[in-house]
Amino acid sequence: MDVFHTLLVDQPTTRTVQVIDMHTSGEPTRIVVKGYPKLEGETLLEMRRCAREKHDDIRQRLMFEPRGHSEMYGAVLVKETELTKRGEADIGVLFCHNGPDGYSTMCGHATIALGRFLVDTQDLEVFPNRNKLAHDNATGVTAIRLHAPCGVVHVSVYTQDNLGRTSDPTRPVRFLGVPSFVTARDIEVDIPPSQQWKRLRDHQCSRVKVDAIAYGGAFYALVSATELGFKDGLRRGDSNQTLAEFDEATATLKRILSERKELYAHPREPDLAFLYSVMVVEKTDQGETGLCFFADQQIDRSPTGSCVMARVAFAVDQGRLQIGGEGCEYESIVSVVNEGNGFHGTAVEQTSEGVIVKVQGRAFYTGASSFVVEQHDTMPNGFVVGLPS
Numbered sequence: 001m002d003v004f005h006t007l008l009v010d011q012p013t014t015r016t017v018q019v020i021d022m023h024t025s026g027e028p029t030r031i032v033v034k035g036y037p038k039l040e041g042e043t044l045l046e047m048r049r050c051a052r053e054k055h056d057d058i059r060q061r062l063m064f065e066p067r068g069h070s071e072m073y074g075a076v077l078v079k080e081t082e083l084t085k086r087g088e089a090d091i092g093v094l095f096c097h098n099g100p101d102g103y104s105t106m107c108g109h110a111t112i113a114l115g116r117f118l119v120d121t122q123d124l125e126v127f128p129n130r131n132k133l134a135h136d137n138a139t140g141v142t143a144i145r146l147h148a149p150c151g152v153v154h155v156s157v158y159t160q161d162n163l164g165r166t167s168d169p170t171r172p173v174r175f176l177g178v179p180s181f182v183t184a185r186d187i188e189v190d191i192p193p194s195q196q197w198k199r200l201r202d203h204q205c206s207r208v209k210v211d212a213i214a215y216g217g218a219f220y221a222l223v224s225a226t227e228l229g230f231k232d233g234l235r236r237g238d239s240n241q242t243l244a245e246f247d248e249a250t251a252t253l254k255r256i257l258s259e260r261k262e263l264y265a266h267p268r269e270p271d272l273a274f275l276y277s278v279m280v281v282e283k284t285d286q287g288e289t290g291l292c293f294f295a296d297q298q299i300d301r302s303p304t305g306s307c308v309m310a311r312v313a314f315a316v317d318q319g320r321l322q323i324g325g326e327g328c329e330y331e332s333i334v335s336v337v338n339e340g341n342g343f344h345g346t347a348v349e350q351t352s353e354g355v356i357v358k359v360q361g362r363a364f365y366t367g368a369s370s371f372v373v374e375q376h377d378t379m380p381n382g383f384v385v386g387l388p389s
Contacts, residue, residue, distance in 0.1 A: 007370055014372035015380075017058060019074075020117055024109035024363040025341040026301035026334040030062055030074040031117055033126045044081045044092050045271050048103055048149055051076065051094055057381045059096045059103075064382030067371050071298050073097050075110045079128055081147045089147035090129045091118065098384065099295030105272050106150040106178070106217025108305010108343070113363035115155040115173035118144050120166060135164030142167075150217040150272060151178040172344075172360040177217055177306070179354030180313035184213040184263045187221075189256055197249045199229030199241075208253060211281070212317075216309030216357070218276035219264035221257055225280050225291075228253075233282040234289050234333055243299070250278040250293040267353075279307050287329030289336050302361070303330040308345040309357040316347045316355050323347045323355070 007014070017035035021028065037055060039047035051059070063072045078092030093114060095104035119142050121127050134143045142164040144155040158171040167173075187210040191200060200206070211222045225233045228249045230241050257263065258275050266272040277294035292300035292307055308330050315321035321328060327346030335341035341362065349356040373380045 007372055009370075014374060017062065017371045019062065019369050019371065020365070021367040021369065022113040022117065022363050022365050024112045024302050024305075024361055025332060025343070026338070027109045028071070028073055028301075028366075029107075029110040029113040029363070030068070030072060031114065032058075032062065032074065032076045033121075033123075036076055039078065042082060044078060044083070044094075044147055044149055045269070047078060047081070047092075048094055048271075051096075052101075052103060056102060060381040061373065062371060063096060063098045063102075064384055066379075067382060068098070070098055070384065071301070073107070073110060073298075075107070075114055077126065078147075083145075083147045083152060084129065089145045089152050090133060091127055091144075092147040094149065097295045098298060101274075101295065103149075104218060104276065104295070106148050106153075106306040108175070108177070108217075108308060108359055109300070109302040109361070109363075111146060111148070111153055111155060111175050111305060112173045112359075112361045114146060115144060115157045115175065116167040116169070116363050116365075118146075118155075119157045119159060119164065122165065133164070135159070137162055140164075140168075146175075148178075148217065153177055153217075169362070169364060172362050174358055174360040175305070176348065177309045177357050177359065179351050180214065180216040180309040180357055181354035182212050182214045182314050182317045183219070183265065184210075185317070186211070187213065187257075187263065189253065191252065191256070195252050195256075197229070197245065197252060199245060199249065203229050205229065210253070210257070212314045213257075213263045213275070214310035214314045215264070215266070215354070216311075216313065217306040218272070218310075219266075219274065220292075220307045220310045221253065221275060221278045222281055222311065222314060223253065223278065225282050228280065230280075234280065234291050246280060246291060247293065247297055247299075250280065251297055254278045254293070277304075277307065279304065279311070281311070284331075287331065287342075289331045289333065291333050301332060301334045302341075303332045303335055303343040305343060305359045305361065308343050308359045309355075312345040312347050312357045313355040316350070321347050323350050327358075
């Protein structure tokens with residue numbers, strides 16, 4: 001038989017799921033386009049709970065090895081939500097990852113990738129409202145209202161044709177996020193002796209000052225590299241700093257901060273009230289570089305679009321950025337050495353709920369796959385590598 005073409009077609013015994021793979025500044029987004037069941041629930045947050053409780057095997061299958069890897073990230077398209085029914089959104093999305101919780105409330109890098117894909121797809125089974133998207137011939141921009149668990153994200157995609165059917169990969173995708181805000185500043189965190197990492201012990205320090213807890217569709221703890229004891233910032237430097245050391249430091253800090261629930265209370269949705277990530281920041285002449293550990297200590301290869309929203313809100317709070325100003329360049333440890341892959345964040349508007357931030361970046365296609373599970377596969381949902389308990 002022709003194995004390649006056989007596996008592309010859904011077979012009764014293979015539980016086929018079709019995906020499009022993209023990357024944004026190196027960070028993957030696996031977009032599920034076919035093979036995912038219809039979710040139960042009246043709201044997108046209820047559907048998110050349904051995905052977690054009844055269909056998490058699919059997330060595991062796509063995120064875990066051997067089909068995925070420890071740093072994989074995904075997006076499940078939801079054709080109909082409470083907001084698409086009311087005409088307030090064009091399509092919904094659930095973001096997923098490898099962590100124990102499995103699902104994010106917002107993701108900027110995936111939003112940028114989805115912007116291109118949702119313009120490029122002409123499959124109405126995948127995107128029923130595709131032909132209803134607004135296109136501006138004067139600017140060449142197609143607009144998408146993406147319903148994420150945190151709210152509606154307004155995405156703008158430059159196109160190559162007058163009909164707005166093909167995205168332009170040479171130009172950045174932009175999005176306006178949900179209102180972003182700061183919930184705490186200059187938080188003193190005591191690190192017990194038994195939990196102190198080497199760099200902190202070397203400085204004979206037992207306390208870390210976190211710059212802020214800020215929300216950009218998810219809650220982030222913002223802390224400088226030097227405050228964690230890394231004198232060479234976000235580089236290996238003369239002291240031979242390693243990612244494993246940053247991993248230990250941020251995991252410890254997140255564990256301690258997660259117990260202080262008053263720091264990340266959401267004004268409306270209890271489902272959004274949790275600390276998603278620790279972002280280690282280093283200010284540069286051009287802007288900021290960041291190292292983001294999210295979910296179960298995954299490292300974001302991109303500058304983390306939702307955290308750009310949080311960082312811009314914090315910069316406005318401090319007076320470092322102005323509403324309507326030029327904004328700031330944000331890099332990751334990957335994009336900073338790969339020119340042209342950073343994100344740009346701008347404070348567009350101040351509302352009663354927070355700062356509306358515009359984020360822009362570029363995404364590219366890397367492949368298309370049909371993932372299958374053969375009937376007698378003894379590891380149908382994949383695995384995470386670790387020492388047996």
